[in-house]
Amino acid sequence: MEKLRIYGGKKLKGRVKISGAKNAAVAILPAALLADDTCLIDNLPYIDDVIVLADILKEMGAYVKLNPQGSIEINVSKMKEYRAHYDMVRRMRASYYLLGVLLAKFGKAEVAFPGGCAIGTRPIDQHIKGFEALGAKVVLEHGVIKAYADKLVGSEIYLDVVSVGATINIMLAAVRAEGTTTIVNAAKEPHVVDVANFLNSMGAKIKGAGTDTIRIKGVDKLSGCEYTIIPDQIETGTYMIAAAATGGDVTVVDVIPKHMEAVTAKLLEMGMEVIEGDDEIRVIGRQRPRKVNIKTQPYPGFPTDLQQPMSALLSIADGVSVITENVWEARFKHLDEIARMGGNAKIEDRVAIIQGVEKLYGAPVIATDLRAGAALIIAGLIAEGVTEISNVEFIDRGYETIEHKLVSLGADIERVDENGKTRRLTLVEGTAAL
Numbered sequence: 001m002e003k004l005r006i007y008g009g010k011k012l013k014g015r016v017k018i019s020g021a022k023n024a025a026v027a028i029l030p031a032a033l034l035a036d037d038t039c040l041i042d043n044l045p046y047i048d049d050v051i052v053l054a055d056i057l058k059e060m061g062a063y064v065k066l067n068p069q070g071s072i073e074i075n076v077s078k079m080k081e082y083r084a085h086y087d088m089v090r091r092m093r094a095s096y097y098l099l100g101v102l103l104a105k106f107g108k109a110e111v112a113f114p115g116g117c118a119i120g121t122r123p124i125d126q127h128i129k130g131f132e133a134l135g136a137k138v139v140l141e142h143g144v145i146k147a148y149a150d151k152l153v154g155s156e157i158y159l160d161v162v163s164v165g166a167t168i169n170i171m172l173a174a175v176r177a178e179g180t181t182t183i184v185n186a187a188k189e190p191h192v193v194d195v196a197n198f199l200n201s202m203g204a205k206i207k208g209a210g211t212d213t214i215r216i217k218g219v220d221k222l223s224g225c226e227y228t229i230i231p232d233q234i235e236t237g238t239y240m241i242a243a244a245a246t247g248g249d250v251t252v253v254d255v256i257p258k259h260m261e262a263v264t265a266k267l268l269e270m271g272m273e274v275i276e277g278d279d280e281i282r283v284i285g286r287q288r289p290r291k292v293n294i295k296t297q298p299y300p301g302f303p304t305d306l307q308q309p310m311s312a313l314l315s316i317a318d319g320v321s322v323i324t325e326n327v328w329e330a331r332f333k334h335l336d337e338i339a340r341m342g343g344n345a346k347i348e349d350r351v352a353i354i355q356g357v358e359k360l361y362g363a364p365v366i367a368t369d370l371r372a373g374a375a376l377i378i379a380g381l382i383a384e385g386v387t388e389i390s391n392v393e394f395i396d397r398g399y400e401t402i403e404h405k406l407v408s409l410g411a412d413i414e415r416v417d418e419n420g421k422t423r424r425l426t427l428v429e430g431t432a433a434l
């Protein structure tokens with residue numbers, strides 16, 4: 001159990017390169033199992049979720065060469081396994097994408113149900129409804145979801161909720177189905193579009209990704225390809241918010257500004273300066289943030305995954321901010337931790353009412369999930385004194401080399417291992433090094 005120790009109060013300054021999108025990567029890696037030959041995937045974030053997923057694919061018989069510099073080679077010509085056991089999938093929620101992929105590839109899939117998580121129950125009824133509409137029989141037996149189909153046949157599927165996971169999983173299953181599948185009320189997130197683009201690079205025929213109606217014309221064969229993953233929208237937003245929170249001046253580099261419009265709009269509303277370039281965004285924290293209200297929504301609305309980091313920033317806003325969490329039912333646990341640092345928030349069901357305070361003070365806190373961890377890092381950067389964040393493994397699941405990036409921007413942060421030994425990075429010519 002490692003901890004991050006942050007000596008707060010430093011303004012972040014400089015340029016930070018954003019990594020490839022986690023939520024695209026965790027779907028694209030399993031999607032590569034659909035190709036007849038090698039896929040070479042670039043701009044892969046080297047994060048724990050990706051490392052675990054690469055291991056799962058290896059255990060299932062795929063040839064996987066993961067390069068820590070950010071690429072992966074996957075070839076499945078010898079793979080016969082259509083089952084993923086609990087020991088494999090419990091380490092990673094998004095392993096449900098294996099269901100759609102294995103069903104399309106082998107006509108059968110058995111994947112242990114990964115279970116709930118700290119941000120609320122994570123049902124997959126819409127994924128299952130989609131597979132059944134394509135002609136699969138799906139049962140849950142002893143914690144394992146089993147799906148079988150002699151053949152998958154295209155169909156029209158209306159999603160009852162806008163679900164990223166269901167949209168992607170149905171696309172994965174439908175690419176090899178006979179005929180055309182239409183997903184109505186589909187998710188429009190940038191990572192949904194990225195997965196569709198990856199599948200199209202393999203020879204799939206998907207149209208409409210990024211709108212609420214996606215059409216997938218099934219094909220007989222998908223081939224290997226070379227593909228570059230888009231930049232991570234949530235990591236980008238996290239550094240933008242951290243810049244604003246510390247009164248800093250940070251340019252996030254290699255990003256797609258269009259994906260960040262909801263965040264940019266809120267930062268401007270708070271009185272921050274945001275300057276967009278073609279593939280970079282500069283955020284200057286000009287003043288104590290003004291209060292704002294936020295309602296999380298599917299894309300292009302304000303992303304739920306940035307609600308937690310943003311609420312850390314709002315904890316020092318001038319006035320009362322109201323956050324309505326419309327996507328996950330239990331996503332305010334980090335506010336109890338920020339309260340230990342002097343924050344003042346009242347939570348009523350899916351609404352958090354945050355009374356901004358002038359200052360936060362360092363304290364020991366616990367990350368309860370990935371983005372809660374990001375929120376606590378931001379709180380720690382703002383706070384006076386020392387903040388120690390436990391459960392860092394949540395943060396490592398989704399943020400690549402987070403201390404390197406923060407130290408490069410001037411943060412004072414170190415990692416404490418389970419034996420209490422500290423690992424501290426220093427700044428060498430603009431880059432952080434051990």
Ligand code: UD1
Pocket residue numbers: 023024026094121122123124125126127128161162163164165166187298304305326327328
């Ligand atoms: C993905 C992201 C996660 C993000 C979420 C919403 C990945 C790996 N994770 O999660 O970081 O917070 O999108 O942007 O991409 N729902 C159902 N039935 C279903 C599926 C979902 O009721 O079958 C509900 C969920 O309970 C939730 C909402 O739909 O309230 C959105 O969930 P969904 O978009 O599916 O989230 P994930 O794909 O799991």
